[in-house]
Amino acid sequence: MRTLELDADGWAGHRAGQHLDVRLTAEDGYQAQRSYSIATAPDDPLAITVERLEDGEVSPYLVDDVQVGDVFEVRGPIGGYFVWDGAEPEPVLLVAGGSGVVPLVAMARHRARVGSAAPMRLLYSSRTWDDVIYRDELETLGIEVVHTLTREQPPGWSGYSRRIDDELLREVAFPAADGPRVYVCGSTRFVDAAADGLVRLGYDPRSIRTERFGATG
Amino acid sequence: MPIISRGFRGRRQEGPPDRVPPGQYLTDDFPVLSAGPTPHTSLEEWTFTIEGGAQPVRWTWEELQALPREEVTVDIHCVTKWSKLDTAWEGVSVDTLMDAVEHDKEYALAYCDGGYTTNLPLEDLTGGKAWVAYINDGEPLEPEHGGPARLLVPHLYFWKSAKWVRGLQLLDEDEPGFWEQNGYHLYGDPWREQRYWGD
Amino acid sequence: MTVEERVLDGNAVGGLLLELFGVDLTAAPCLCGSCGAREEVARLDVYVDCPGVVIRCRHCENVMITIVRGPERTWVDLRGTSMMEL
Numbered sequence: 001m002r003t004l005e006l007d008a009d010g011w012a013g014h015r016a017g018q019h020l021d022v023r024l025t026a027e028d029g030y031q032a033q034r035s036y037s038i039a040t041a042p043d044d045p046l047a048i049t050v051e052r053l054e055d056g057e058v059s060p061y062l063v064d065d066v067q068v069g070d071v072f073e074v075r076g077p078i079g080g081y082f083v084w085d086g087a088e089p090e091p092v093l094l095v096a097g098g099s100g101v102v103p104l105v106a107m108a109r110h111r112a113r114v115g116s117a118a119p120m121r122l123l124y125s126s127r128t129w130d131d132v133i134y135r136d137e138l139e140t141l142g143i144e145v146v147h148t149l150t151r152e153q154p155p156g157w158s159g160y161s162r163r164i165d166d167e168l169l170r171e172v173a174f175p176a177a178d179g180p181r182v183y184v185c186g187s188t189r190f191v192d193a194a195a196d197g198l199v200r201l202g203y204d205p206r207s208i209r210t211e212r213f214g215a216t217g
Numbered sequence: 218m219p220i221i222s223r224g225f226r227g228r229r230q231e232g233p234p235d236r237v238p239p240g241q242y243l244t245d246d247f248p249v250l251s252a253g254p255t256p257h258t259s260l261e262e263w264t265f266t267i268e269g270g271a272q273p274v275r276w277t278w279e280e281l282q283a284l285p286r287e288e289v290t291v292d293i294h295c296v297t298k299w300s301k302l303d304t305a306w307e308g309v310s311v312d313t314l315m316d317a318v319e320h321d322k323e324y325a326l327a328y329c330d331g332g333y334t335t336n337l338p339l340e341d342l343t344g345g346k347a348w349v350a351y352i353n354d355g356e357p358l359e360p361e362h363g364g365p366a367r368l369l370v371p372h373l374y375f376w377k378s379a380k381w382v383r384g385l386q387l388l389d390e391d392e393p394g395f396w397e398q399n400g401y402h403l404y405g406d407p408w409r410e411q412r413y414w415g416d
Numbered sequence: 417m418t419v420e421e422r423v424l425d426g427n428a429v430g431g432l433l434l435e436l437f438g439v440d441l442t443a444a445p446c447l448c449g450s451c452g453a454r455e456e457v458a459r460l461d462v463y464v465d466c467p468g469v470v471i472r473c474r475h476c477e478n479v480m481i482t483i484v485r486g487p488e489r490t491w492v493d494l495r496g497t498s499m500m501e502l
Contacts, residue, residue, distance in 0.1 A: 021431035025219040030227050035428060057228045065224050072222040078430035080443035081458035189421050210459070211427045251419045252463050252470040254477060296467050332479075361419055376467055396467055400484035400491030413486040 001099075001133055002063040003039060003049045008074055011046060014038050016110035017083040017103045017183065017211075020048065020076030024058060034058045035214075037103035037185075038077065041110040049133060051099040082183065082211045086110050090181050091119040091174045094143075095164070095194045097186020098126060100213055104185055105134050108141045120144070123172050125164055125190065127151040146172050164190075169197045176202035181209070188212040236292055237300050238407035244299040249361045252395070256330035256360070256381050263365055265349060269387030270320030278365065284309045287348065291371035293378070294407040306369055308350030311342045311385075322387035326394055327368050330381040334394035336403065337370065337377055339387070346372055349382060374405040374412070422465055426457035429469055432483065433457070436490060439502060449498035450478035 014020075019037040036048040052063040066072075084092060084107040092111075094104040101124055111120055120143040126132045128151055138145045148160035148168065160168055174180040182203065184194045191210045199205050229242040237243060260278040267274050276284070288307050294300045326336045341347065350369040351358050358364030363380030370377045376396050397403050402411040410416060426433075426442055433441040442458040453475040460480060463470040468484035473496075480496040494500075 019427070019430070023219070024222040024225045024227075026225050026227055027221055029219075030229065031219065032225075032227055035431065061222075061225050070223055071220050072225075073220050075431050075435065078434055078440065078442070079427060079458075080430075080440040081456050082427055082442070187421065188423055210425065212423070212425045214422070214424050214428060214464070248465070249419060249422075250466045251422075252466040252468075253472060253479070254423075255419045396484070399468060399482045399493050400486055400489070401467065413484075413489075 001049055001051055003047050004062065004066065005045055005047045006074065008046060012077075014042055014046070014077035015079070015083040015085055016042060016107040018077040018079040018106075019103065020046075020074045020078060022048075022058070022062070023073040023075070024061065025073070032058050035078075037106065037211075039102050039106055041106060041113045043113050044109070049099070049102050082185070082209050084110070084181070084183065086114045086116045086118075088181065089118050090179050091121070093173055093180050093182045093198075094120065094122040094124075095182065095184040095186075095198075096122060096124045097190030097194070098131070098213075099133065100184075100186030100190065100211070101133055102185075103211065104183055105138070105141075107183065108138075108143050111143065112141050119174070121146065121172070121174065123148070123164070123169075125150060125186070129154045129157075164194055164197065166197050166200055169194070169201055173198060173201060173203075176204075179207070181207055183209050183211075185211045186213060232300065232302070236302055238294055239410050240412075241294055241298055241300040241407070244301055247301060247304075247362065248295070248297075248299060250295065250297065251361070251380075252333065253331050258330050258365065258381070258383075260365060264383065265314070265366070266384035267314060267318050267387065268384065269322055269325075270318040272319075274314075274317050276314070281309060281349065281351075281366070284313055289348065289369075291369070293371050293375050295375040296401065296405070296407075296412050305354050306348065306350040307352035308348040308366065308369060310345065311347040311349065311368075312345065314349065315339070315343055318387070320387050322389060324388045324391045325385040326388060326392055327379045327382050327385055329379050329383055332395075333379055333381070335368075335377050335379045336388075336392055336394045336397055337373070338391065338404075341370060341373065342385070346370065372406075374402075374407050376401065377405055419465075422463075424462045424464060426460045426462055426471065428462050428464060429471070429483075430458075432469065436483070436492065441500070441502070445501045446480060446497050447499040448473035448476060448478055448480055449496045451476040452498075 023033045039049045040047045050062045232243040263278045292302045347370045351366040368379040368382045430442040461472040471481040482493040484491045
């Protein structure tokens with residue numbers, strides 16, 4: 001993982017949850033494009049967090065090769081649906097699968113910046129403790145964080161150690177009656193499973209906003 | 218002028234120009250391209266039909282399997298720029314199927330489970346140029362790659378090699394199929410780089 | 417990864433739609449021309465692993481929007497969408 005701070009000419013600011021598109025052009029004109037969620041709160045400098053995918057075409061370049069001073073094209077901010085502006089009072093449940101945590105952490109950081117009183121809870125699924133992004137910072141944002149580590153747990157781990165299921169959701173999610181808003185982000189399989197589980201718990205499907213992340217790197 | 222990103226190369230392999238058409242790169246894997254959910258048709262329900270001739274002619278899966286099977290090794294070229302050399306297939310030549318059909322048509326529209334269509338001149342489906350293929354690399358064709366059977370027309374861009382093919386509609390005139398209605402070239406010769414309308 | 421696992425949603429083409437239409441369409445409700453379901457673009461099934469972008473109704477899988485980018489032109493087919501609210 002690598003977080004890149006970007007200085008974008010003419011950038012008009014963004015909302016928590018939005019993303020931008022990065023376009024790279026090689027010297028022979030070959031182009032590749034990828035979308036990355038903005039990791040920072042609206043009032044903070046623009047930054048993206050990139051997960052390095054082994055067979056990726058773009059992420060190894062962004063994670064391994066890019067140096068301060070390098071340039072590439074960005075388009076954005078993008079997104080009018082998967083956004084949280086902080087003025088809403090309802091509790092917010094964030095459900096993250098792997099790198100899906102990036103736009104959700106932007107929301108948590110934004111909440112801390114604006115001093116919102118809306119309760120916010122993050123349910124964050126990762127393979128191992130080493131895969132957890134923003135691991136230490138998450139504890140300082142003033143939100144409740146519940147981890148589940150699905151593949152391997154550190155010695156003495158007393159937290160969840162399985163994929164999200166109905167029982168886990170029932171224990172972690174706000175009661176549906178509280179009228180919470182939900183943001184789920186991760187792989188398609190993760191997002192669909194979590195959203196379906198929440199609906200079975202009685203959540204109004206319209207209260208659940210989803211963003212499916214692609215596998216391409 | 219797009220901004221050049223220092224040191225970015227991407228991950229492309231060029232290939233021998235006599236095997237790899239202009240603008241294409243070589244790939245070692247077999248990318249799955251799909252415009253919709255993968256259909257799953259059981260072999261019991263599966264049929265292949267050629268209609269538009271004197272009367273429709275239909276084969277069940279067993280009947281298709283009973284037809285002479287050819288093994289071919291061909292290069293394939295996808296309009297999204299990847300090419301794969303020496304791919305191995307087995308199936309029935311479209312010539313064998315067309316031999317059973319009495320007709321006076323010049324074009325065909327291939328139609329498929331899931332709703333995909335693509336058009337071809339009959340001249341490009343016959344003369345040893347096309348197959349209904351159901352084995353790839355020695356194994357039954359996987360659903361993601363078009364199984365149980367797909368069209369295989371390697372001399373044209375691979376969008377013409379329709380996955381999940383269920384039949385051919387014979388026509389008097391060339392009628393654009395799914396991608397051809399959306400900007401892709403009616404014919405699609407990779408050696409003349411006929412990717413889009415007007416190319 | 418299977419095709420089912422690689423399907424994305426309208427968020428993934430937000431940038432493309434912004435560039436083509438000049439407006440962020442991810443939150444724009446659309447009506448499926450086939451089954452009448454009303455969903456925001458962000459909640460449609462989006463297939464990008466093909467020679468274009470194919471956007472389908474999540475309920476009936478009808479093709480709602482197809483986008484093909486050529487070197488100089490872009491083709492947008494909206495036949496499968498009976499209404500879009502901006």
